[in-house]
Amino acid sequence: MGYVAVKGGTDAIHNSQLLLEFYRLKDATTPLDIQQIKAQLRMAIDKVMGEGGLYTPEYAAIAIKQAEGEVFEAAFILRAFRATLQRKYYSEAINTREMFVKRKISASFREIPGGQVLGPTRDYTQRMLDTTKATETEEQMQEFLTEFLSGIDQDKLKSIGRYAKVIDLLKNEGLLQPADPNEDRILKDVTREAIRFPAPRSARLQMLCRAETGGLMSLGYASMRGFGSVHPTVGELRYGSVPVRVKDATGRERYIGKIEVTEAETISSAKTKKKNAPPFYTIGYGLCFGQNDTKAICMGILDTAMRSPDTSSPANDQEFILYHTEGIEAMGFVNHLKLPHYVTFQAGLSNTRAAIDRSTATAPKEAKQTEQLQSV
Amino acid sequence: MIENKKYAQKHNFAFIDEATKKEIRRKLLKAVAIPGYQVPYSSPEMPIARGWGTGGLHVTLAVIGKDDIFKIIDQGSDASVNACNLREFVHQMTGCQTTYDTAEATLIQTRHRITEEELTEDQIFIYQVPQPEPLRSVERYEYKTRQMHGEADYAKMWVSLYEQIVRHGDIMLGAGYPVKVNHRYVMAPSPIPRWDVPNLNNSKALHLFGAGREKRLYAVPPYTVVEPLEFDDIKFHTESFAGTECYRTNYKKAFLDELYFDDGSKHYIINDSNFLDKLDAGQEPKQHENIYINQIEA
Numbered sequence: 001m002g003y004v005a006v007k008g009g010t011d012a013i014h015n016s017q018l019l020l021e022f023y024r025l026k027d028a029t030t031p032l033d034i035q036q037i038k039a040q041l042r043m044a045i046d047k048v049m050g051e052g053g054l055y056t057p058e059y060a061a062i063a064i065k066q067a068e069g070e071v072f073e074a075a076f077i078l079r080a081f082r083a084t085l086q087r088k089y090y091s092e093a094i095n096t097r098e099m100f101v102k103r104k105i106s107a108s109f110r111e112i113p114g115g116q117v118l119g120p121t122r123d124y125t126q127r128m129l130d131t132t133k134a135t136e137t138e139e140q141m142q143e144f145l146t147e148f149l150s151g152i153d154q155d156k157l158k159s160i161g162r163y164a165k166v167i168d169l170l171k172n173e174g175l176l177q178p179a180d181p182n183e184d185r186i187l188k189d190v191t192r193e194a195i196r197f198p199a200p201r202s203a204r205l206q207m208l209c210r211a212e213t214g215g216l217m218s219l220g221y222a223s224m225r226g227f228g229s230v231h232p233t234v235g236e237l238r239y240g241s242v243p244v245r246v247k248d249a250t251g252r253e254r255y256i257g258k259i260e261v262t263e264a265e266t267i268s269s270a271k272t273k274k275k276n277a278p279p280f281y282t283i284g285y286g287l288c289f290g291q292n293d294t295k296a297i298c299m300g301i302l303d304t305a306m307r308s309p310d311t312s313s314p315a316n317d318q319e320f321i322l323y324h325t326e327g328i329e330a331m332g333f334v335n336h337l338k339l340p341h342y343v344t345f346q347a348g349l350s351n352t353r354a355a356i357d358r359s360t361a362t363a364p365k366e367a368k369q370t371e372q373l374q375s376v
Numbered sequence: 377m378i379e380n381k382k383y384a385q386k387h388n389f390a391f392i393d394e395a396t397k398k399e400i401r402r403k404l405l406k407a408v409a410i411p412g413y414q415v416p417y418s419s420p421e422m423p424i425a426r427g428w429g430t431g432g433l434h435v436t437l438a439v440i441g442k443d444d445i446f447k448i449i450d451q452g453s454d455a456s457v458n459a460c461n462l463r464e465f466v467h468q469m470t471g472c473q474t475t476y477d478t479a480e481a482t483l484i485q486t487r488h489r490i491t492e493e494e495l496t497e498d499q500i501f502i503y504q505v506p507q508p509e510p511l512r513s514v515e516r517y518e519y520k521t522r523q524m525h526g527e528a529d530y531a532k533m534w535v536s537l538y539e540q541i542v543r544h545g546d547i548m549l550g551a552g553y554p555v556k557v558n559h560r561y562v563m564a565p566s567p568i569p570r571w572d573v574p575n576l577n578n579s580k581a582l583h584l585f586g587a588g589r590e591k592r593l594y595a596v597p598p599y600t601v602v603e604p605l606e607f608d609d610i611k612f613h614t615e616s617f618a619g620t621e622c623y624r625t626n627y628k629k630a631f632l633d634e635l636y637f638d639d640g641s642k643h644y645i646i647n648d649s650n651f652l653d654k655l656d657a658g659q660e661p662k663q664h665e666n667i668y669i670n671q672i673e674a
Contacts, residue, residue, distance in 0.1 A: 009455040010464065076425070083420035086393055192399075194416030194591035197519040319517055329589050332426030336506070339428065339458050342633055343451045343488045343647060347569035348550030349634075350615045355544045 024068055037061040046260070046290020047071050051327055052078030053191070053210045054085075055259050055289055072212075076328050087192075089246040092253060096242055096263050096287075097162060103239040103291075106166045108267055112236070114163035119239060120291070166236035167265050167283060177270045177280035183307075197319050204306055204322060208299045209288055212327025219325065220298030223305050223315035230305045230315065232266035232284055239263075239291045263287045266300030282307075390437040391469040396420050400438035400593070404584060407595035412557030413525070414508050419591040429462055431586030432485045432504030435593065436466060439500060439584070440483055445473045447481035452489040452631070452647035459487070478650050479661070488551065490572040492630050492651040493661045495581035497598060503566040508587035508594065510554040510564040530562050533605070541610055553612070555602050562605070563594060571614045571631045574666035576602040614668045620644045625655045629663065629672045 038045060038061040048060040052075040060078060067073035103119025106112045118124070170176050184200035190210075195203050208216065224231045241258045248254050263286065270282035286299025305315040314320045324330065388394065396418060403417040422430045440446065448463045450456035454476040462485065467474050475481050478493040485502040495501060511521040514532040524530070533554060540548045547553075551567035555576065565576055566585060576583060576596055583596040596602055604612040621628045623635075623643040630651060632644040646652040654661045663669070 009457070010460045013457060013460050013464070076421075077423075079421040080423040083396075083422070084387060084391065084393060086395070191420070192418045194419065196416070196522075197517070319519075328421070329426040332428060332430075333506075333589055334427075335425060336427035339487075340451050340456055341488075343569055343631070344551035344567045346631075346633065346647075347567075347571070347615055348548075351546065351548050351550050354616075355546060355548065358545045 032065050034058065034061045034065065037064055043291065044069070044071055044074075046292055047213060048074045048078060050289040050292060050295065051075035051210060051212055052082065054078050054082040072327060072331050076331070079328055083191075090189075091256075092245045092247065094242045094244060094259075094261070096238060096261070097165060099162070099238060099240040099242045099261075099263075100160070100258075101163055101238060101240040104163065104236060105234070106236045107234040108236075109166065109169070112166050113169075121293070165265075170235070170267070170281060175281050177282045195322065199318055199322065201303075201307075204318065205285065205287070205299070205303065207322045207326065208286065208302060211295075211299075211322075211325035212330070213292060213295045213298075215325035215327060215330070216298040216302060217294055219315050219321060220301040223301055223313065228305055228313040228315040229308075229310075230268055230284070230301050232268040232301060232304060234297060234300075235265040235267040235283065237262070237264050237293060237296065239293070260290050261287055262290065262292050262296040264293075264296035264300045266297060266304065268304050387469060389442075389470060390440055391422075391465075392420060392434070392437050397438045400434055403593050404435065404438065404595065407584070407593045408582070408597050410561075411596055411600050412555075412561030412563040412594060414587075414592040414594045416591055417593050419588050422588070424462065424465065426589040427506060428458060429485070429487060429504035430588030431590075431593075432487070432502050432588075433462065433466070433586070434588060435502045435584045435586040436483060436485050437469065439502075440466070440470055440472060442470070442472065444470075444482045445475050445480055446470075446483050446485070447475050447478065447650075448485040449489060449491070449649075450487040452633075453649040455649065476650050476653075478648075488567050488569075489631070489647065490568055490575045490664075492646070492648040492663055493654075494664045495579060497580045499581040501579075501581050501583045503568075503583065503585045505564070505566040505585045505587035505592075506589070507552070507567075508564055508585065508590050508592040510552075510562050525561060528560065533562060537605060537607070541607075547606075547610065547612075554605050556605060557596055557602050558600050563596075563602075565602075569615055569631060570604070570612070571668075573602075573604050573612075574614070574668050575664040577666070578602075617644065622646045622652070622655075625652065627655055629669055 038057050041061070041064060044064055045057050045060045048063060048071050049055055049057065051071070052060065052063070056078070059081065060074065063074035063077040064071070066077060101114075101117060103121060104112075104114070104117045106116065167176065184198065186200045186202065188195070188200055188203040188206070190203050190206045195207065222228060239260070239262045241260050243255055243258055245253045245255050266284040266286070267281050268284060270280045282304060284300035284302075284304035286296035286303065288295045288299065302315060302321055306318050306321060308316050310316050390397065392400070399418055403415045407413065407415045417434075419430070419434060422433055424430055424433060436446070446463070446466055447454065448459045448466070450459035453459065463474055466472065478484065478491045482498060483500050483502065484491065485504065487504045490501070509518070509521050511524055511530075511533060514536050515521050515524065524532070537547050540546070551569050552564050553570045553573050554562050555565050555573060557563045565573055578599050578601065579596070580598055582598055585594045587593070606612040615631065617628065617632045620632060622630065622632060622645050624645060627646060631647045633647045635643045635645055637643060646655070651661055
């Protein structure tokens with residue numbers, strides 16, 4: 001092997017990997033159990049499955065363990081794993097009216113069909129550090145469970161039915177703007193095809209669904225704060241489990257299991273195109289794996305924003321939103337800056353030196369900083 | 377039975393499943409048929425991060441066969457960290473023989489360099505492309521650039537080159553100098569230095585480009601005209617290493633890296649590690665020939 005300016009090579013990579021494993025294990029604590037991660041790091045699991053684009057709590061738990069809790073990295077691992085799986089079926093569209101509701105709230109109406117169901121949420125917890133968690137014991141856990149479960153009336157549990165949806169109230173009153181017939185309604189699979197712009201809504205919602213929660217939040221927030229004009233009301237936010245079905249070879253629908261999803265329907269007043277046309281409401285839609293209120297709501301905001309042709313703010317711009325909230329691609333590209341770049345830098349350097357020489361030759365007193373173009 | 381298969385790490389040959397490989401190969405055929413045209417493709421996720429060569433990997437894994445001899449370089453070197461990492465991955469997924477020798481390889485994947493040694497008709501050269509769209513610096517929207525390519529409307533590009541000359545006295549593009557392929561499409565030749573651009577012209581090898589993050593494939597078939605954009609009065613030129621030479625071999629006709637030694641002194645060395653090794657060993661590897669290299673005194 002010849003001279004290498006940037007020392008690296010197979011040995012260095014191998015040692016780096018060993019060191020990484022050493023850092024994970026060096027304190028010699030008991031091994032993290034996958035079932036434990038799955039159960040107790042529920043929110044991390046949901047985020048990783050959503051951004052990884054694969055519904056699999058168990059593999060998400062393995063990925064989180066492997067990535068030492070880095071959810072970006074865990075989602076990346078899951079996304080790569082997903083790419084190796086054969087795509088055998090497309091499921092039928094899930095029907096969230098069939099949801100076994102664990103949480104549903106509406107900010108638009110004081111009372112909704114079936115009432116407001118807070119469910120498991122951190123919204124009303126005080127964010128005070130609970131130091132008793134440091135000494136939590138199995139006995140205490142068992143004690144809590146016994147007490148909690150004794151308060152559940154099994155008969156009532158069975159009688160829980162389905163709930164009508166809030167948007168139905170609006171729809172029945174004719175307050176909802178019918179979907180734009182000009183809207184591109186083709187169904188695209190973004191994992192099988194490169195996206196083109198303007199993108200059909202199906203592709204936009206799919207990409208938002210796998211997008212990074214933080215990225216969606218900052219753009220959704222920006223849109224509400226004034227860089228955009230979408231400041232919706234949450235019509236309904238639901239979290240619960242829904243059945244998934246696929247069509248078999250004979251065309252019959254087959255139930256294949258349940259997944260947990262969060263769904264948001266955000267209501268905004270729509271601009272009418274014609275002058276004297278009456279105003280309408282429009283629905284922004286968000287659906288993601290697991291429990292992730294923030295993501296679903298921001299999907300709703302951005303879905304509405306992207307349907308407006310106004311490109312004065314980034315949140316209304318499909319290309320801007322969809323390309324830049326793709327967390328796994330963004331992370332990879334940002335991190336590639338750590339790779340050596342001496343060839344491209346050298347190529348630019350010779351240009352810059354020559355330009356500086358030319359400028360000092362013509363105007364010796366003017367020391368100009370020349371711009372460096374395209375060095376990727 | 378499902379219990380037994382659980383957690384089993386079995387991968388398809390060359391990692392990607394056959395249906396997706398077939399899709400990539402079909403898109404590559406289209407790319408070859410329309411030189412320089414960017415073909416959208418599915419770009420499945422890889423265990424390697426986006427921006428670290430996934431596009432190159434897609435192409436490599438889609439075309440590699442069991443008998444291929446695989447070489448991979450990064451910034452001219454076989455031993456650069458990313459090259460080592462990707463070589464290891466391709467080797468694990470295919471079991472193919474790997475090599476550092478440019479002449480021996482049938483498939484060469486690269487980041488940012490064309491090898492100094494001349495390529496043959498039996499070789500496929502695969503580029504990792506970070507930014508496939510040559511018009512991106514003048515037009516940020518993809519739907520507009522596609523339209524511009526469709527209409528062969530490269531006016532904005534020419535204006536930007538002209539503006540650079542007015543402002544700085546020369547076209548300031550370093551790596552990734554735009555080229556026109558087969559007299560039709562303007563193409564980003566991946567961020568290879570200008571030094572390598574003339575070696576694409578009428579090359580004997582097939583050149584395939586994969587941009588994973590941007591989900592585009594394109595190609596330069598063998599014996600295809602590839603011309604760098606230039607004006608009648610302001611000509612394209614390559615990096616000048618005039619007055620310098622490789623401090624180990626005293627060779628002048630290769631792309632050189634600047635090295636700064638611990639004592640602060642500056643030296644130059646041949647960037648292409650395999651080419652340097654061959655010269656060091658007293659061999660005479662056959663180099664690419666083009667008018668720019670031929671002008672340099674040996």
